[in-house]
Amino acid sequence: MAVSRLTYVRRRLGRAVLVVVAVVVLGFFLIRIPPGDMVDVIVGEAGGADLEFVEMMRSHFGLDRSLWEQFLIYIRNVLVLDLGFSYQQQSPVLKIIIDRMPITALIAAIVMVFGVGLGMLFGAIAATYVNRWPDTLVSGFALLFYATPNFWLGLMLVLLFSIYVQWLPPFGIRTLGMQQTALSGAIDLARHLVLPVIALGTHYVAIFARITRGAMLEVASMDFVKTARAKGLSRLQVIRRHILRNALLPLTTYAGLQAGNLIGGTVLVETVFAIPGLGRLTYESIVTRDYLLLLGILIVTSVLVIIVNLITDIIYTFIEPRVELT
Amino acid sequence: MQRDYIARFMANPGAVVGLIFLAAVIAGSIVAPMFLGANPWEVAGRPFIPPGQDGFLMGTDMLGRDVALAVLYGTRFSLLIGVGSMLAAVLIGATLGAVAGYAGGWVDDLLMRITEFFQILPSLVLILVLVAFMGASVYSVIIGIGVITWPNVARVMRAEVMSLRNREYVEAARVIGQRPLTILVVQILPNAMPPVIVIASLMIASAILTESALSFLGLGDPNIMTWGYMIGTSREYLRFAWWISLFPGLAIISTVLAINFVGDGLAAALNPRMEEGR
Numbered sequence: 122m123a124v125s126r127l128t129y130v131r132r133r134l135g136r137a138v139l140v141v142v143a144v145v146v147l148g149f150f151l152i153r154i155p156p157g158d159m160v161d162v163i164v165g166e167a168g169g170a171d172l173e174f175v176e177m178m179r180s181h182f183g184l185d186r187s188l189w190e191q192f193l194i195y196i197r198n199v200l201v202l203d204l205g206f207s208y209q210q211q212s213p214v215l216k217i218i219i220d221r222m223p224i225t226a227l228i229a230a231i232v233m234v235f236g237v238g239l240g241m242l243f244g245a246i247a248a249t250y251v252n253r254w255p256d257t258l259v260s261g262f263a264l265l266f267y268a269t270p271n272f273w274l275g276l277m278l279v280l281l282f283s284i285y286v287q288w289l290p291p292f293g294i295r296t297l298g299m300q301q302t303a304l305s306g307a308i309d310l311a312r313h314l315v316l317p318v319i320a321l322g323t324h325y326v327a328i329f330a331r332i333t334r335g336a337m338l339e340v341a342s343m344d345f346v347k348t349a350r351a352k353g354l355s356r357l358q359v360i361r362r363h364i365l366r367n368a369l370l371p372l373t374t375y376a377g378l379q380a381g382n383l384i385g386g387t388v389l390v391e392t393v394f395a396i397p398g399l400g401r402l403t404y405e406s407i408v409t410r411d412y413l414l415l416l417g418i419l420i421v422t423s424v425l426v427i428i429v430n431l432i433t434d435i436i437y438t439f440i441e442p443r444v445e446l447t
Numbered sequence: 448m449q450r451d452y453i454a455r456f457m458a459n460p461g462a463v464v465g466l467i468f469l470a471a472v473i474a475g476s477i478v479a480p481m482f483l484g485a486n487p488w489e490v491a492g493r494p495f496i497p498p499g500q501d502g503f504l505m506g507t508d509m510l511g512r513d514v515a516l517a518v519l520y521g522t523r524f525s526l527l528i529g530v531g532s533m534l535a536a537v538l539i540g541a542t543l544g545a546v547a548g549y550a551g552g553w554v555d556d557l558l559m560r561i562t563e564f565f566q567i568l569p570s571l572v573l574i575l576v577l578v579a580f581m582g583a584s585v586y587s588v589i590i591g592i593g594v595i596t597w598p599n600v601a602r603v604m605r606a607e608v609m610s611l612r613n614r615e616y617v618e619a620a621r622v623i624g625q626r627p628l629t630i631l632v633v634q635i636l637p638n639a640m641p642p643v644i645v646i647a648s649l650m651i652a653s654a655i656l657t658e659s660a661l662s663f664l665g666l667g668d669p670n671i672m673t674w675g676y677m678i679g680t681s682r683e684y685l686r687f688a689w690w691i692s693l694f695p696g697l698a699i700i701s702t703v704l705a706i707n708f709v710g711d712g713l714a715a716a717l718n719p720r721m722e723e724g725r
Binding site for chain 1: 570571581656664665666703
């Protein structure tokens, strides 16, 4: 049944809030998986602590109370945005995460633009020359990059462009010891991001090329395209104005769905290129067994993904007014 | 009928090449250790011997272990973990999907909400949390991959069951008094399997990629030699020993490609109409 846009947005929002609540509840149970309680883990990793401190932490987390009371304490903490304290990094979990977020957001945004842009271009070429050599070439490369692990691709790019020909820096986000103005700093950052973006982006170029190709071929057989052709529009005009524009729609939904995937990709690529972002933080929290931080990252990234999906859902209703809202 | 399937599969050159490649790698990973030595952890020569020298086809790693042997061992475990986690995902996904599709109503609603929930979460971060918390082992990796991939199976299974549950032959079974569970298992499931088989075969490939990422980050089972582990531990030596990272990566790509080709072949064989429509 069709509803108004306002009702639709409100419903989506309600559902998103519900999903966030579910993520938080999931977190409460996940933190119970490691053997021993949270304080054992923290103290163990910190190399031991005096008994008084241990008792203090137990009561801070409410571990001396019933499961239900612990749950309420946990929810109360999350509501005031307290995701716990990282004893390894000596800082509140949420603050560490927020500090590391900008560079990851930048990489994710560039990769998305790069992936959607080039993916559409190659997908459109493949669909235009379907079953001829450009299509075979594009589809072949899409399959190949789909099967290539991004962390390995990153290492091979470093081998080629940083070690063998030394064109681009192999790791980090800025050249150490370099006097930087705003402009030279930006250029330096850009040079550092070229390889990570390629390592992560090729996968998305492959995905979006396949989706664009498929969507365009589906649209191409529809009646309005035949009409456009019959009224004498050139091939290029038909492709650009009628086929590609209509094939864009499924692409927006897919782009939203890839958000979660993209965050996973940054974990690997930031680890390879030693980029001090959220992904590298995830790796560090695994290596140092910083469980609260790791859980905090899961909760924060999940909320981000939920928000991105909510936004794409809403954008979708604007670019496709015909879609039936439910 | 059976012969038709095989013929349609064989008509797809990519699928045949993929299948032959996979059969060769599996045979190789079983037979080769008899010739090359049984233990991939064992020091076989000097460290950092480049490929092709001293009889080491892919060279030796930083501890002097045979890279070719380790790559072959990696095949074993990558395929085992791939198949194992695929089975875990199919077990969870097919059960929930079948129940949701057959029951309908609020059961369907609830199960689909849960499915969407797991699909929206950043899956790699979730699996990192699961494996880190459970402790790195083959089982936690398999369970983890199962947990993040079952929604795909559930969706396919639900759609199939929904399209089958009101067919006449199912109605007939209902009329003669078969119980719902019997109808689901005996009448509907066998006919709902083809698309599930296709998606399951492709999931082996994505499971291999996920496992390699976990091992690369140091969350694989510490007792087994995997491709991701080889790449992860050798990356500091990339500058002067590229071969330790290169060959396991090529192994991942070729195996994943081969499985994808076989999956496409299965799709064409099990559902010829879908192929014609393309």
